[in-house]
Amino acid sequence: MKKYPRIYSLSTVGIIHHQANDYIFHPFRTDFIGDSGSGKSIIADLLQLIFVGSSAFRSATIPVKDKREPDGLVLRSPGKSLDYGYAFVNIEIANGQFITVGAYLESTSKATRPFIVQAGLTIEQDEFAPMSKPLYAIDFQDGEYIIPLDEIIEYMEEKELVFKEWQRISYFHKVLYKNKILPLDLTDKDKALKDYAKIIQSFSRGKELDTTKSSSLLDFLFGQEKGKEFMNKYKSIAEEIEKNAIDYGKNNNEITLLIQKCFQVSDLYKMLIKKKEAEKTYRTCQYVFLLKDYNSNKKSLQKELYTFLQALEDLSGLHILVRHELEEAKKNRDQKELAYEEISDIYHEWRQKKNLLNSANKMIEQLKILPEDLAVYYEQYKIQKTDYIYYKHLKDKLVNSRIIDLFTNSGWKDGLAAGNGFYLKKIDELRNRLSQLHIVEQFHDINNPNSLIRWALSVQRNFTKEEESLIYHFQRYGMDKPNQPKPLDRYVCFPEKLLKNKNIKPDTEGFWINLGGVNEFVNYITKEQLCLNNDRETILQYFQSQVANIEQKKKAIEEELEQWNKLYDIVNSLDAPARSIEVYIHKPEIKTFQEIAVLNISPEQIQHSVKSLAEKDLIEQSEKKAKEELALRYEQFTQNKAIIETFPSLIQRISSLLNGISIKIEPYKADWNTLLLTQTIQAYKEDDYINADNKTEFSKDELTVLSTALSRCDELMQSVINLKNQKNHLNMIEAEYISLYTDLPSINSYSAVSKESVEEANKLHIQNNIAYINQYTNIVKDFIPNEQYKFETSHDFKELIANLLPDLFPEDMIIEEEVVDRIKKKLEDINEKNRELNNKKISKIQDLLTEVKRQIEAQWDEIRRINRFFASGRKKISGVYNMKLEKTESLQFPVSWLSQFKYKTSLENMEDIFEGSILNELNTQVSIREKIMKAFCEITNNYSKDITLEDLLNPNSYIELSLDMKNHFGRNNKGSTGQTYAAIALLCIARLSIIGNKNKAQEEGLRFMPIDEAEGLGSNFDLLSDIAEKYDYQILTFSINPLGKYSEQHVYILNRNLDAEEDVNYAPIEICSRNDIDPELAKFINLSDYGS
DSSP states (O other): OOOSSEEEEEEEEEETTTEEEEEEOOSSEEEEEEOTTSSHHHHHHHHHHHHHOSTTOOOSSOOSSSOOOGGGGBOOOTTOSOOEEEEEEEEEEETTEEEEEEEEEETTEEEEEEEEEESSGGGGGTOOOOBSSOOOGGGGEETTEEOOHHHHHHHHHHTTOEEEEOSSHHHHHHHHHHTTSSSSOTTSOHHHHHHHHHHHHHHHSGGGSOTTOHHHHHHHHHOSHHHHHHHHHHHHHHHHHHHSOOOOOOOHHHHHHHHHHHHHHHHHHHHHHHHHHHHHHHHHHHHHHHHHHHHHHHHHHHHHHHHHHHHHHHHHHHHHHHHHHHHHHHHHHHHHHHHHHHHHHHHHHHHHHHHHHHHHHHHHHHHTOOGGGHHHHHHHHHHHHHHHHHHHHHHHHHHHHTOHHHHHTSGGGGOHHHHHHHHHHHHHHHHHHHHHHHHHHHHTOTTOTTOHHHHHHHHOSOOOHHHHHHHHHHGGGOSSOOSSOOTTOOOOSOHHHHHHOOOEEEETTEEEEESSSOEEEEEOOOSSSOOTTSOHHHHHHHHHHHHHHHHHHHHHHHHHHHHHHHHHHHHHHSSSHHHHHHHHHHOGGGGGOOOOGGGOSOHHHHHHHHHHHHTHHHHHHHHHHHHHHHHHHHHHHHHHHHHHHHHHHHHHHHHHHHHHHHHHHGGGHHHHHHHTSSOOOOOOOHHHHHTOSOHHHHHHHHHHHHHHHHTTHHHHHHHHHHHHHHHHHHHHHHHHHHHHHSSOOOGGGOOSOOHHHHHHHHHHHHHHHHHHHHHHHHHHHHHOGGGGGGGSSOOOHHHHHHHHOTTTSOGGGOOHHHHHHHHHHHHHHHHHHHHHHHHHHHHHHHHHHHHHHHHHHHHHHHHHHHHHHHHSSSOOBTTTBEEEEEEEEOSSSOTHHHHHHHHHTOTTOHHHHHHTOHHHHHHHOSOHHHHHHHHHHHHHOOOOTTOOHHHHTOGGGGEEEEEEEEOTTOOBOOOOHHHHHHHHHHHHHHHHHHHHHHTTOOSSSOOEEEEETGGGGTTHHHHHHHHHHHTTOEEEEEESSOOSSOOSOEEEEEOBOTTOSSSOBOOOEEEOOGGGSOHHHHHHTTGGGTTO
16 A cells, blocks of 8 residues: 555546546555546546656557647637636545645646645745645535636635645756655756656557567667767757868978978887876875875865854754743743634634625625615515505415305405405395395295295186286295284285285386385296196295295305405405505516515614624624734644743753763864864754744754764764874875975865876876886887997986987987977977877867767666666566666777777877878868768778768667567566566566665655556556565556456546537446445445345
């Protein structure tokens, strides 16, 4: 399982195929499964963009047409000129502590913008303040709206988070490296960034690295940058020299003649000079090296002593400060706590007011009114709502009772009083009608003795039309006297007498009858009324039907009476009947009333809201000020508490360290003070401590730094003794040098003297002395053999010249310097300018080819380190095969020619000039390119026309490289696809390890291995898993089908939405292990039965 820090999750917002998704990574292994085109490789691309940046980005997939660029990863919206998105990872730096690191992408730019989100402003000092929970895609959105970059800072501030983005990736890498997120420092060299990017790309695009080709391996390991760099240097050299080139002028005959006459002398003189120079060079190098080494050691020791003593002084100063700080902290403990509690109460009070103000602002924004209109708007709304309640209450009761039409057509349409009056009249009318029907019903009953019809039937005779009309007319009154008479009551006491009344006057439809001073109109019987002269059975049936009709009429009147009573009760049971009727009848617009949720509050609440709006500036300023004061007081309180808790043990550690060191260094103080004559130990700089934001952490860090500096005490004491011994030896060498050369050499003239160069100078001195004696002896033998006896013990140059060339050099006029000067003068006069130019040409070409050779050696060394990595630990492919980079020198490009070129073109080899070899060839060729190519051909005897100068200046040309997989029997294996990828992955890890050694790698940091087409690895996946675990990597696999058995890794299944025109996927399916189930979800699905 990957140690902290590790990638907790990857989130996307506005990214093709992934839209707004969150992928929680397993601490060790996470698998992405899906068909081609489902966006698997985009996961690897996004991780590369986040940590490497767009400048060195290369997609993990190989597109059919154009290469994938960062702007192509943004999900496009139809009709929009600019789309953008975010890709970010939550990095868990410790348990429950998160930092968000990501990249902002735009559809109109191939450049990405790196960013970090954290909990505090310490990011401005390149320090992390982790969050307690991670961010997800939803945190970069407001609903469906993706927060743009120019709004995200304020948006995150509302979440009390800090969003920091950089224009330059190097500053971003600096922060990540400083806080141990990146294992490498990618800010020092551009090549480190490119190499790191290439390794991540090779994990994902391993199939592009052809391990069977030397050129592919060399390009992966070393790239082409050095070859291009050397070629650019060559072009600069050629341009500089060829600008100043002049026509060569030579006088070969004169040079040849001079060489023939003076060859032996010149050669011997050269040897003499070389012998003397070699001796002086050796003694000078020896002295300069020893002096520089002594001065360097002395300076380093002085610096180290100063650092040590300054650290000791600083520790003492820190001891005083922390003791004083602890005393002050104890004194101020209650004061700090009380101040924090007081400002906390004040802040919470203003925060409540701010919350109320925010609610009020949202209310007026929703209502689209001005703050000063809120109170009036609320009152109008409450009146409308009350009217609507009245209307709704009345309508609901009418509808439920099904009497809404009765109410609409009643007298209540004119108001409550009019309606109630109408009701009373209507009730009286209905009751009277019912009473009349009751009476009529009684007298239509032929079985009723009081019925006039019954009497008529008992007479048993026929009646006239007028008699029948009278019987029907007075039937309603009956024949009995009412027991409780009231006005207008009547009864027929003598029916026969009534029928015999002849005082009848016909009129339209009836007649008038005189009832003793009162005339009463009587209608003739109608066709519907049965003639009383019919048979008895017919008459009986008729009156029975009449009684039934009367019953129906009574029932109808009773039902109507019930409806009116119900209507009356409904109206008069209302809380405000008059207002309810008025609203219902006269305010039809109330039907469209809509409730406003934000206004459904009490009058007291609305008063508070109005007041908050009126005091907006005061509330906002006071809340902000209180919040700042609270943060300050809290910081002071927590720091004070931390000081009280941690400083006692800190003081104890400091005291113990001071006492131990003081005792140890006491005997060496005098020597140390002598070395530090002009340097003064400074008092401890209290400002850094006083101005520290967190004195506890500052003190801990300061103690750690000072303890490290003071841990070198024993080493420094031994270094002082060593320096004394070195000084004594130097004094002896200095005395010998003065005796030979009078003046000591200037140390500033020898900047590149090393131990190796001293040894080489001594070796050259011995060689030159032997060569001079041999040549001297040969000249004597060849030219003056009879005088050999003179030179058996002496090898004096002047004596030889006097005997060899007495005419040219008289004995009393021989000056050693003139012998060669006279020879050289002729040569230099002829070709002085050409010589100067050639010296320059040759020197620059020598330097350039020397750099090429050094780079080749550096690449050899890197190959050796990679092989050591392969040989360490359990790294067998398929459990059987060991990996090794086999290096051989190129037959076509032997490295040795670079050294031979320098030797053969050296002006010290004067015979080259006389023999007309490479140096002369260089002097006669116009093109520098041709000079180098001709030199290569002559030295290597390789005249192939396919070789170019670019090849000669490319370090990769000199190495043949192969990646071998051998079993313990030494048998080679060509390797399957899975084995080859496993080998490539191992090569990537090895390469990253080597880069780390060169670029200040740290043990902690993110390491991840994106493996594409992982299902082809077979059993080698277990090897990669073991290596990833050993070297603290997280594994990400991408495959079409599931990879092996499930072992608690996270799995995401990606499915592209083929029905959509855009590059979008369906929501990914997530498969987690049992241990990763969310506790709340576990309760829901009853985890105790899970899997049973």
